[in-house]
Structures are given as structure tokens and as C-alpha cells.
Amino acid sequence: MSKTNESTRITETKKFKNGWGYWWRTGRVELPDYIVERDIRRHYTRLRKSGNVLGLVGLRRTGKTTFLKLTLKRLDDLERACYFSFDLEGVSIRQLVEVFCERVLGEPISELEGEVHFLLDEVHNLENWSRHVKHFHDHYDNIQFTVTGSSTANILKGAGESLAGRFSTMRLRPFSFREYLRYHDIEPAETSLDSNEVPRNARKLRVKFDGYLKDGGMPELYRMENRRERLEEVIDLVFFRDVVELFDVGRSEILSGIFRILAQNTGQRVNFANICDSLNSDFRTVTTYVNYLEDSFLLSRSMPYRKSEMSRRRKNPKIYVADHSYADLYGAEKGLIAETVAFNHLSRIEKPQYMRDPEIDIVLPEKELMFEVKHTSEIKENTISRVAEKAKDERFKPFLVTEDVLDTREVSDAEVHLIPLWFLCLASS
Structure with missing residues (x-):
């Protein structure tokens, strides 16, 4: 991963480091031993190939955040993936994309050298989140998004208004037997x-x-x-x-x-x-x-x-x-x-x-x-x-x-x- 002193200074500010979490500090995904793969893994992989923005919906405590981190762990190129939690205020999607692509990867957004995956957790905490996701999705083919939120109906509502025809949903249910x-x-x-x-x-x-x-x-x-x-x-x-x-x-x-x-x-x-x-x-x-x-x-x-x-x-x-x-x-x-x-x-x-x-x-x-x-x-x-x-x-x-x-x-x-x-x-x- 390309980490300049400038990128470290920006991303280690208070508003970013809480969202980056352990992934930014360690450069690897660490999960407890008892975490298991979900049965929807193959379905997720198939939907991701469609190129649409993916919305992971479901009840609280069914493991949406854990699923995102498992997804991050399974990506072939971890260095080009960004997990970020929006449970705290102060960071916009535009800021996040710009900082990660330009300051962390060291690549202009318009000249990305490969796909970049953004896994955005608790995105419902942001107003007009879908409008900003739509901007990057429509203008930059190499940027892909997966979003989740505890307020699942709000996720569906927000996506329906701005991401019509560009949004695929996948429901994460409680554990099967x-x-x-x-x-x-x-x-x-x-x-x-x-x-x-x-x-x-x-x-x-x-x-x-x-x-x-x-x-x-x-x-x-x-x-x-x-x-x-x-x-x-x-x-x-x-x-x-x-x-x-x-x-x-x-x-x-x-x-x-x-x-x-x-x-x-x-x-x-x-x-x-x-x-x-x-x-x-x-x-x-x-x-x-x-x-x-x-x-x-x-x-x-x-x-x-x-x-x-x-x-x-x-x-x-x-x-x-x-x-x-x-x-x-x-x-x-x-x-x-x-x-x-x-x-x-x-x-x-x-x-x-x-x-x-x-x-x-x-x-x-x-x-x-x-x-x-x-x-x-x-x-x-x-x-x-x-x-x-x-x-x-x-x-x-x-x-x-x-x-x-x-x-x-x-x-x-x-x-x-x-x-x-x-x-x-x-x-x-």
C-alpha cells in the first residue's frame, strides 16, 4: 500500500481513524475464530459482477458488519479495498473516496489503475448518501460500492430515489441451521x-x-x-x-x-x-x-x-x-x-x-x-x-x-x- 507522510497525516485525524478502524492501523483483517462464512457468499459474488451498487439489508444483529469484513478479507487485492463505518459524523462519501484514492493509493480518481472497492457500513447515517454514491458510480467505472445500514427501509428508500436501475439488494437473514x-x-x-x-x-x-x-x-x-x-x-x-x-x-x-x-x-x-x-x-x-x-x-x-x-x-x-x-x-x-x-x-x-x-x-x-x-x-x-x-x-x-x-x-x-x-x-x- 502506498502510504506517504501526507496520507498518514490526513487519515489519522480523529474523524478518519475511527471509521478506518483496525484495518487501517494493521493493514490486515482480523476476525474472531468463531466467525463463519454465510450461505449468501456465492450470491454476493454473482451480484458484484453485475457492476451495480450493492445494498446489504437485514435486521440488527444478523451480522451485516461482520459480512462486510469477511468480504474485505476475501478480496484478492486487499490494498485496493476500503471498509469504512459511518456510525460517527464528520466524514462525507466524497471526502472518503478522494482521500483513499488520491492520498492512500496515490492515484487520481480519473486515472485509477484498477478496481477500488468501498464497503460502507451504517451509511444510512449520512443524508443524501445515495446521491453521492450515484455520482461516483456513474462517472468512474473502476469504483464499486457495497453499502449497509441498520435502518434497512431507509437504505431501500434512499437507493430507490437516486439509484434506480443501478442498485441490487441482498438480504442477510438470521442464521440458518x-x-x-x-x-x-x-x-x-x-x-x-x-x-x-x-x-x-x-x-x-x-x-x-x-x-x-x-x-x-x-x-x-x-x-x-x-x-x-x-x-x-x-x-x-x-x-x-x-x-x-x-x-x-x-x-x-x-x-x-x-x-x-x-x-x-x-x-x-x-x-x-x-x-x-x-x-x-x-x-x-x-x-x-x-x-x-x-x-x-x-x-x-x-x-x-x-x-x-x-x-x-x-x-x-x-x-x-x-x-x-x-x-x-x-x-x-x-x-x-x-x-x-x-x-x-x-x-x-x-x-x-x-x-x-x-x-x-x-x-x-x-x-x-x-x-x-x-x-x-x-x-x-x-x-x-x-x-x-x-x-x-x-x-x-x-x-x-x-x-x-x-x-x-x-x-x-x-x-x-x-x-x-x-x-x-x-x-x-
Whole structure:
């Protein structure tokens, strides 16, 4: 790295050195041993080749900052990459780009000798950040940006106004079960929904899955004491910094009440009228606040499977919390927590829906797969028959998600695949 005395003087001023962090002082990326690669790594690499500005969005405590530092560590030319955190005021994007290119690399911005990567953390703290990113993106082909922010809705909103057609988003979700295993130094073999082969270390995986159900998918909380209290603190931060401020919520107590009710009833069809009565609020406020929570990635909506789009919109959705730790925190039933785990896992494959009359919990229409979640080892024959009949009617491949049973049952010329929840959460497709 080209470091002149002048560049050192400028970048070691107070406003820059806090943002550069350890990378500037040591020239290398240092991360704790327990940090793991995320499953979206290949997706990130593919999007980066598109040349668009990339926005990494997701809930607090899902590891966005860590992902940026892992990205920095994996770059072929570390010396031409700049990680900077904007959690402190005083530095603009223009200042950062000019100082790094001209004073650190020693190259005029208009004559860069190769690609330069800027990984900008907490960029939502800057007003009009997207306008400045757009300027460099449009005028300098060798400059690439990846941005993150805790206020994810603000990231999307700001990018939509200035970076239309130039911005690609990638969502970082809470840990999957596979990532949880990797955190505990276990790398399970690749598997799919078509596989009936039990892994050799199935007992160990089953025990770890019990830990996953208890710990949830927020990796930054795993090593903290009093995790339930810290999880409550995270929720408060999301409410009051990422939702209330951004959307100008007038009644924060209604917002938190809605989330509590939906977390307790995760995976259930929503009756908005009942929520209005419970919180002494009006229908418009409740539905608007639910949209805010969804836009902030605290909730996900599942609509009924119908061939007609208008028909789907007229029906009440099922709503799931983004991580099963929220459901556990608010005392949801174990069966609903299990369904939430299944839903959030399958959301990584395709946007799920659900079926009615009779109800099937989760369906993936594009892949023509359906899943009924019964997290128990005592599976009733009438449940298997109901799933089989529905699968024949809809011509979907049926799965019955159990606690420990892995089997295939043939009913009325239809095969129903019984699959443990922990096994489902290892399947990539």
C-alpha cells in the first residue's frame, strides 16, 4: 500500500481513524475464530459482477458488519479495498473516496489503475448518501460500492430515489441451521429434499438442533449473558431507531403491541379486527403499522395460494416473525415456533404461500412443493391422508414435517414424505 507522510497525516485525524478502524492501523483483517462464512457468499459474488451498487439489508444483529469484513478479507487485492463505518459524523462519501484514492493509493480518481472497492457500513447515517454514491458510480467505472445500514427501509428508500436501475439488494437473514452448525465447527454434508439418507452424525445434529431452537438465529447474541434481555434491547432498537423515526410512528405503544400479538401467534392467519379491539386502535393504523414492521424485516407475510392474484389479496395473510427467538421470547406455542423455523428456512428457497380448505401450512408454488408441519413423533393417519388428498388435488409433492420421523407413506396412490424438521433445515432445495 502506498502510504506517504501526507496520507498518514490526513487519515489519522480523529474523524478518519475511527471509521478506518483496525484495518487501517494493521493493514490486515482480523476476525474472531468463531466467525463463519454465510450461505449468501456465492450470491454476493454473482451480484458484484453485475457492476451495480450493492445494498446489504437485514435486521440488527444478523451480522451485516461482520459480512462486510469477511468480504474485505476475501478480496484478492486487499490494498485496493476500503471498509469504512459511518456510525460517527464528520466524514462525507466524497471526502472518503478522494482521500483513499488520491492520498492512500496515490492515484487520481480519473486515472485509477484498477478496481477500488468501498464497503460502507451504517451509511444510512449520512443524508443524501445515495446521491453521492450515484455520482461516483456513474462517472468512474473502476469504483464499486457495497453499502449497509441498520435502518434497512431507509437504505431501500434512499437507493430507490437516486439509484434506480443501478442498485441490487441482498438480504442477510438470521442464521440458518446450517450456519448455526458451522458456528459450532460442524459442516454437514449437502442434502436435498429428495434425499432419504440419514447423515452419519444424525444424533449429534439432532442435539444441536435443540440448541438452535433455543438460541435463535442472532449470532451476535450467542456469546452474551442474559440473552433474553439483550434480545429485548435489540427489538427496542429496531422499534425506536429503525421504525418509529423512519416512518414517523405516532403511537409506539400500538406498534409494540402489534408485534407482541403477532409474535405470540406467529404462523397464524391474522384477524386485523381482533388486533384493533385488543389494542383499542383503528383498522388503518394497525394495517399500516404491520406494513412498517414488514418493511423493517421483523415480519414476513404468507398469502393464500390462489391462481388469481386478486383472490389472494382478499384473504387474510399468515404472518411469521423473522426469527423464532422472537416467538419464544413472547411465549408462542412450540408448534408455532416449529412452523416458523420451517417457514423461514423455506423462504430462502422461494417466497412461500399457504393453502386453504383444508389448510396446508407452507407451499412453494414454483417448485410445486407443499409442507404440513406437525412437530411431533406421533403422526396420525388421518393427517397423512389429508395431506395426500390435497397433494393429489393440487398436483404438488407433499411433505409432512415431523419431530424425528423420516419415512415415506403411500396413501391413495400418493406418496407423503415424512421428514424431521432438523433434516428439512439442512436441505438447500
